[in-house]
Amino acid sequence: MEFFLILVATGLVTGATYAMVAMGFAMIYKxxxxxxxxxxxxxxxxxxxxxxxxxxxxLSFFPLMALTIPLAMLIGLTxxxxxxxxxxxxxxxxxxxxxxxxxxxxxxxxxxxxxxxxDLFDAGFSNDVVSIGPVPFYEVQLxxxxxxxxxxxxxxxFFRYTRVGIxxxxxxNHQTAALLMGISTKRIYALAWALSSAIxxxxxxxxxxxxxxxxxxxxxxxxxxxxxxxxxxxxVLGAAVGGLTIGVIENLSEGYIGQGLxxxxxxxxxxxxxxxxPYGLFGSKTIERV
Amino acid sequence: xxxxxxxxxxxxxxxxxxxxxxWGWSGLLVxxxxxxxxxxxxxxxxxxxxxxxxxxxxxxxxxxxxxxxLISIGQAGFMAVGGYTNAILLTEAGxxxxxxxxxxxxxxxxISLVVGIPSLRLKGLYLAITTLAFAFIxxxxxxxxxxxxxxxxxxxxxxxTFLGVGLTKGPGLYYLCLALTVVMVLLALNILRxxxxxxxxxxxxxxxxxxxxxxxxxxxKLYAFMVSSFYVGLSGALLSLEVRFIxxxxxxxLLSIEALAMIILGGLGSVRGALLGAAFLTLLPESIRxxxxxxxxxxxxxxxxxVFQIxxxxxxxxxxxxxxxxPGGLNGIWxxxxxxxxxxxxxxx
Numbered sequence: 001m002e003f004f005l006i007l008v009a010t011g012l013v014t015g016a017t018y019a020m021v022a023m024g025f026a027m028i029y030k031x032x033x034x035x036x037x038x039x040x041x042x043x044x045x046x047x048x049x050x051x052x053x054x055x056x057x058x059l060s061f062f063p064l065m066a067l068t069i070p071l072a073m074l075i076g077l078t079x080x081x082x083x084x085x086x087x088x089x090x091x092x093x094x095x096x097x098x099x100x101x102x103x104x105x106x107x108x109x110x111x112x113x114x115x116x117x118x119d120l121f122d123a124g125f126s127n128d129v130v131s132i133g134p135v136p137f138y139e140v141q142l143x144x145x146x147x148x149x150x151x152x153x154x155x156x157x158f159f160r161y162t163r164v165g166i167x168x169x170x171x172x173n174h175q176t177a178a179l180l181m182g183i184s185t186k187r188i189y190a191l192a193w194a195l196s197s198a199i200x201x202x203x204x205x206x207x208x209x210x211x212x213x214x215x216x217x218x219x220x221x222x223x224x225x226x227x228x229x230x231x232x233x234x235x236v237l238g239a240a241v242g243g244l245t246i247g248v249i250e251n252l253s254e255g256y257i258g259q260g261l262x263x264x265x266x267x268x269x270x271x272x273x274x275x276x277x278p279y280g281l282f283g284s285k286t287i288e289r290v
Numbered sequence: 291x292x293x294x295x296x297x298x299x300x301x302x303x304x305x306x307x308x309x310x311x312x313w314g315w316s317g318l319l320v321x322x323x324x325x326x327x328x329x330x331x332x333x334x335x336x337x338x339x340x341x342x343x344x345x346x347x348x349x350x351x352x353x354x355x356x357x358x359x360l361i362s363i364g365q366a367g368f369m370a371v372g373g374y375t376n377a378i379l380l381t382e383a384g385x386x387x388x389x390x391x392x393x394x395x396x397x398x399x400x401i402s403l404v405v406g407i408p409s410l411r412l413k414g415l416y417l418a419i420t421t422l423a424f425a426f427i428x429x430x431x432x433x434x435x436x437x438x439x440x441x442x443x444x445x446x447x448x449x450x451t452f453l454g455v456g457l458t459k460g461p462g463l464y465y466l467c468l469a470l471t472v473v474m475v476l477l478a479l480n481i482l483r484x485x486x487x488x489x490x491x492x493x494x495x496x497x498x499x500x501x502x503x504x505x506x507x508x509x510x511k512l513y514a515f516m517v518s519s520f521y522v523g524l525s526g527a528l529l530s531l532e533v534r535f536i537x538x539x540x541x542x543x544l545l546s547i548e549a550l551a552m553i554i555l556g557g558l559g560s561v562r563g564a565l566l567g568a569a570f571l572t573l574l575p576e577s578i579r580x581x582x583x584x585x586x587x588x589x590x591x592x593x594x595x596x597v598f599q600i601x602x603x604x605x606x607x608x609x610x611x612x613x614x615x616x617p618g619g620l621n622g623i624w625x626x627x628x629x630x631x632x633x634x635x636x637x638x639x
Contacts, residue, residue: 035415086614093361094613096415097554100547101609108603112596222543225419233415264430267423271408274420278411 002134007255008248009135015247016148017210018266020203021224022231022239023151024196029233030172031192033092034084037099040221041106042079042197046072047204048114051121051213060124061143061205068205069198076197080190088186103218111215118214123205144206151199152240159236164191172234226266230273231282238282295632304483306476323468327461335464337576342467343528345568348552349478349561350521355550356559357487358514359494361414364405364421365522365549367428370541371398372523373530374432377445382438387450387457391470391527398523399516401428406515410508425546429538444537447530457531467528474521478561481517490514491559551609557621566620574608575601 021043028036036042050068053059059067083102087095125140158165170178171188179185207220224243231242246266254262279285295309302308327335347369354360375397379390405424409417432439439445455462481487489510492500501507530536548571556567578600582590616622 035419083610090613090617092414094617096418097550098610098613100550101606101613103606104547104602104609105606108599108601108606111599112603222422225422229416229419260430260434264427267426271420271423271427274412274416275408278413278416280416 003255004252005133006135007251009132009137010141011248011251012244013137013141013144013210013247014251015227015244016144017203017207017220017243018224018227018247019148019240019243020151020199020206021221022227022243023155023236024199024203025224025228026231026233026236026239027155027196027199028192029228030236031168032084032095032189033172034095034099035228035233036196037096037221038079038103038106039196039200040218040224041103041110042076043200043204043207043221044215044217045106045110045204046075046197046201047121047208047213047217048110049075050123050201050205051114051119051208054121054123058122058124064123065202065205068201072197072201073194076193076195076200077190079197080193084189084193085186088189107215107218114215116215118212121205121208121213123209125209138210140206140210144210147202147206148240148243151202152237155236155240164188168192223266226270229270229280232280235280235282238280242281306479306483320468320472324465327464335461337573339464339467339532341569341572342464342471343525343532344549344552344572345565346467346471346474346528347522347525348549348556348564348568349474350518350525351549352553352556352559352561352564353478353481353490353521354514354518356553356557356563357482357494358490358511358518360409360511360514361418362421362518363418363546363550364425366541366543366545367421367425368398368402368519368522369526369529369545370425370428370432370538371401371519372526373536373541374439374445374526375523376527376530377447377536378438380447380450381445387452387531391524394527395520395524398519398526402515402519403512406512409515410511422546425543429541432538440537442537444535444540447534447536450531458534463528463531470524470528474524475561475565478521482561486510486513486517494559548605551605554609555612555619557619560621562624563619563621566624570620571605571608574604578604 021039024042025036025039028034028039046068049071050064053067053071054064057064057067079102083098084095087098123140125138125143128139129136130139130142131137159169167178167183168188168191170181170183171185175185178188203220204217208217227243227246228239229242230246231238231240246269249269250262250265253265254260273281297303297308307313323338326338330338347365351362351365354362372394376387376390376394379385379393380387385393405421409420412420433441435441449456449458451457452462452466455465457463457466489500489505490513492503492505493507493510497507526541529540533540552567552571553564554567555570556565557563575597579597582592612619618625
């Protein structure tokens, strides 16, 4: 039983990181209909920016994030302006390919700037172990779970109550109608990138301080795909649920079935889920009219 | 006076090429490629071999993604299936290359059904991600099936011959790849002008309309997966012959991205585009190296330290720029230039 609880708990922590990355994916997809293949790279880039800040200023977590998030939003806005905005009106496939190109560029640029060395990321977390019941947690792991809860609450409130959030939902729902209602879809797109980048920076800092910071951090983005798909590409809150589920499933399959299964359990799950529900668990089904 | 190139009969529309000059120039290109190892040194021949190997894969991917509109990021997975089938049959079973090459393609084609059948209901990005998942799963299975695939240790390929020609030293492998490329390109061109090719285009352009017109979506989607994977598997097998030592890293995810970049850069849905894209992207790092060499030793040092990053960066930049400014890719540029000159001086637009 204790083994099971530990597996579930660490699974939830891993899942929370997937969930954050997945929320970033879903944020952009919801507003613009584009899967941003550069999400992992965006996370890596913002984490490296935070790493440079932390290295020179020695801040603890919250002040660090207070500095990093605006910078991350700025990066998101810039990337949107440079790479995505000029593609407005092109087929979705072309824009998705641009994000793949962007991913490759960001990966190369990050290594050119920060080098290939692996380093510890000190975001001011202590190494003490806190026990909750039989399960020991590191401080950073608890922060991760808490931050996910905060992000989910913020996202929920944002889409439910704020004017901009509702405008974003409107754009996702029907772009032309949104335009007719006086919503600037260009601004909504830019905002989606900024917010997604902000979420990515939170995820990046937490993941990097849980492990180390190194140039293959972007891979976490690909690892989070099952979470986005499970939740349905256009559901930000579904992405969070999907992330937690995938994290737990991965850990349980590693613990009970076989070594190394962790790496692919999530992908096997989504292949199975998509066979039954081609739009993910929480995704909206599109009705095609001819 | 000639004011354009008009196709007046149906035969002209479905012909591989109704242009004599095109046949002549293509023949000349093949002759030039045949002479290449005699004129150029070992290194250019190796590069050309790599171009041909990847070109076969790119042509295959273009049938699936460009022509049938099914986006695949699983290229690396299918190549791995081909490469490993080839390597295992050569080392464990000791079969000759003449047999293992087609079998590698077939193995990839059969495995593609495993992806194809669950993907029948999926569209667009969901499909892309399923193929990505497949590449991950294949990668893991190779590591997992340690007894057959040697897992992390990888497989050394033995010395082999094709119809008595040694593939290890000299231009043997180059000629084999060249011959296979010519055969596979002709095959692709002929598939494209048959019912199958037209059905693929129909289901890319509008699947519901295609269905109404009597195209069986299930069958033609699976055809697309199988034919494309045959090409890709063959390309993976040739890659294993070229590098002579394979492990999962040889078939890393980057191959999928590169293959997609090749067909986008070359021009989606066109065989010529896939060939141009493969040649361009494979030779790009070389040309960049030459440019850096021209800037002296400091630039050379920088380049050798960060060769992969600079290469990646330029890959990305090239993809983005092409999508932004020339959505038709290299093939589009080719076509526009051709149209301009063949209609000169009355060309317009």
